[in-house]
Amino acid sequence: MLRVGVAKVDITPPIGTPMGGYGSRVDVARGIHDRLHARAMILSDGTEELAIVSMDLLYTTREMVEEARRLIREYVGISEDHVAIVATHTHSGPGLDNVFGRLDEYCRLLPHHVLTSISLALESMRSARFGCGTGYVYGLTINRRDPLHGPLDEQLIVARFEDEERRLVGALVNFTCHAVVLGHTNLYISADYPGYVCEAIENIENGVVLFLNGACGDINPLVPSTFVEKEKVYDRSKGTFEEARKMGYAIAGETLQVINKLRTVEDVKLVALSAKVSIRRAPIPSVTEEDIESLSRELEEALRKEDKAKAMAIKHSLVFKRWLLEARKMFPKGYVDVELQVIRIGDLILALIPGEPLVRLGLKLKSLSPAKVTAVIGYANGYVGYIPTKEDMKEAGYETTPPACILSEEAEDKIMNALLELIDRALEV
Numbered sequence: 239m240l241r242v243g244v245a246k247v248d249i250t251p252p253i254g255t256p257m258g259g260y261g262s263r264v265d266v267a268r269g270i271h272d273r274l275h276a277r278a279m280i281l282s283d284g285t286e287e288l289a290i291v292s293m294d295l296l297y298t299t300r301e302m303v304e305e306a307r308r309l310i311r312e313y314v315g316i317s318e319d320h321v322a323i324v325a326t327h328t329h330s331g332p333g334l335d336n337v338f339g340r341l342d343e344y345c346r347l348l349p350h351h352v353l354t355s356i357s358l359a360l361e362s363m364r365s366a367r368f369g370c371g372t373g374y375v376y377g378l379t380i381n382r383r384d385p386l387h388g389p390l391d392e393q394l395i396v397a398r399f400e401d402e403e404r405r406l407v408g409a410l411v412n413f414t415c416h417a418v419v420l421g422h423t424n425l426y427i428s429a430d431y432p433g434y435v436c437e438a439i440e441n442i443e444n445g446v447v448l449f450l451n452g453a454c455g456d457i458n459p460l461v462p463s464t465f466v467e468k469e470k471v472y473d474r475s476k477g478t479f480e481e482a483r484k485m486g487y488a489i490a491g492e493t494l495q496v497i498n499k500l501r502t503v504e505d506v507k508l509v510a511l512s513a514k515v516s517i518r519r520a521p522i523p524s525v526t527e528e529d530i531e532s533l534s535r536e537l538e539e540a541l542r543k544e545d546k547a548k549a550m551a552i553k554h555s556l557v558f559k560r561w562l563l564e565a566r567k568m569f570p571k572g573y574v575d576v577e578l579q580v581i582r583i584g585d586l587i588l589a590l591i592p593g594e595p596l597v598r599l600g601l602k603l604k605s606l607s608p609a610k611v612t613a614v615i616g617y618a619n620g621y622v623g624y625i626p627t628k629e630d631m632k633e634a635g636y637e638t639t640p641p642a643c644i645l646s647e648e649a650e651d652k653i654m655n656a657l658l659e660l661i662d663r664a665l666e667v
Contacts, residue, residue: 240506242366242399243280244408244446245358249293249351250274250427251332256339258296259329260422261557262550264541267332271426271479272433274331277448278355279399279408280316280363281583286508288320288581289359290410290588291352292448294429295325298592299334299345300620306349310356320510322579322590323352325617327451328417330428337560366407369500370397370586370611373492378485379415380460381597383635390414391452391597393604394489395613396496397586399445404502406445410588411435411493412613414452414597419459419482421475422550428479431459434486439493450588450615453600455624455637459485509582509664515656516573518646520639525562533559561641565623574645577619578653580660585610587664589657590618595625596637602627603654607661625649 250273254266274294281288289310307318333340373394381388395412417430429436432449439447458464461484463476533556540549579590587609593616600614624637627650631638 239284239504240366240368241282241363242407243359243361243363245278245355245362246446247276247278247351247355247358248273249276249348251341251344255341255344255427256333257425258331258333258338259418261554263422264537264546264549264553265425267427268425269427271428274427274429276351276355277436277446278359279446279448280356280359281508282363283506283508286320286510287316288508288510289316289322289356290448290581291323291355292450293323293325294328294433295331296327296329296334297325297617297621298323298619302334302345302348303619306352309349309353313353314356314360316356319512322581322588323619324450324590324615326417326429326432326449327454327617328428328430328432330420330424330426330430335564337557337564364407365402366399367502367504368397368399368506368584369502370395370584371496371500372396372611373496375413375489375492378460378488379457380464381456382458383456383633383637388456389597389601390457391601394492394496395611396493397583398497398500398502400502406443406497408445409439409447409497410450411447412450412452412615413489414454414457414600416454416458417451419461419477419485420479421477423475424477428482431482431486431489434483435489435493438487438490442494450613451617453595453597453614453616455594455596455616455626457597461485503584506584507582507667509667510579511660511664512577512579513656513660515576515578515652517576517649517652519569519572519574520644520646522562522566522640522644525559525566529559530556530563558641565641565644569644574622576622576653578656578660579619580657580664582664582667587612587661588615589613589661590615591625591653592618592620593622593625596627596630598627598630599625599650599654603657606654606658609661609665612661625653
């Protein structure tokens with residue numbers, strides 16, 4: 239008999255927090271447009287128990303995930319390899335590391351916010367029924383590497399968990415698109431379009447909705463401010479909250495259609511498996527602390543003179559050099575350990591990847607997976623940068639070179655083979 243518990247915890251940072259997601263953003267958060275949340279779901283089939291947490295953050299850091307898992311094991315009793323912590327990838331949230339700047343006090347609290355959400359979800363556990371299905375949301379996304387002909391993944395994957403009276407308790411929503419309707423000029427904390435997806439469904443159906451972003455490394459929103467000159471898809475400076483709301487509500491509308499047509503069952507098999515693969519690190523240019531300090535002084539001088547254009551250019555360069563330096567510190571031995579996780583919920587497979595897989599990788603994994611429904615989920619359980627396919631690497635570009643991509647060409651095969659092996663094992667149980 240399936241049991242489920244859900245919870246939603248506010249994780250909104252204070253005004254004045256450094257914001258992550260854009261190298262050229264020079265100002266800290268000046269306000270809060272909408273709240274950020276950690277949404278948690280605990281599932282039990284009587285034998286296995288697992289937890290999924292979706293957070294309105296740019297990404298999850300390995301440090302935060304490890305500490306949150308430790309706390310969950312200690313206080314709740316769920317083992318580390320049965321806990322998945324993912325980010326929605328909003329670019330209008332807090333900085334989480336030294337790349338964009340971080341508020342240390344806030345970051346130290348994040349694992350405890352995760353624990354709180356899991357503890358509250360555990361208290362709400364009840365008998366449940368489960369169903370999953372798919373839909374499509376057309377016309378809202380664009381491949382930023384090839385705006386006219388690049389591949390997209392417009393599939394929407396939805397899982398419904400309902401109580402004995404068939405009322406929605408919780409839902410999982412998997413869609414593939416960067417949460418960048420709001421650009422670098424936005425200085426208000428926001429969950430971007432994923433927040434509106436969850437809000438709309440929760441307001442209509444109640445329950446708690448976890449948004450799980452897909453292989454969206456090269457997929458951006460296609461909203462009116464980009465449609466006029468869609469080749470310039472990197473220019474997110476004109477995105478509005480109204481556009482984020484409309485995009486979120488459009489996805490929520492399709493979700494509601496799917497979710498209310500699903501047939502649900504009581505007996506659901508749960509499986510959680512994980513594996514670590516070691517991938518050769520790409521060559522990373524050398525950067526020194528002195529380089530960082532010099533650029534930091536230049537940035538301070540430009541800000542003092544109120545030269546905004548120069549400050550933005552310097553900040554962009556500073557972020558990239560910090561990124562390079564952090565990558566060399568984190569992976570000094572020339573290889574990167576990548577944790578991959580597969581969760582089975584009945585006919586649904588969640589394939590979780592700790593970075594930004596490009597859409598070709600996600601589409602390939604879906605096509606090769608033997609599962610009835612396979613959701614590819616990025617920004618899960620840490621962050622190792624962009625993950626392109628070998629074909630993407632041949633085309634070069636931002637997403638394939640350091641510091642954005644720190645993995646060598648062997649990444650695609652190693653990640654794909656490991657995930658397919660985990661999926662096969664999960665389906666055999």
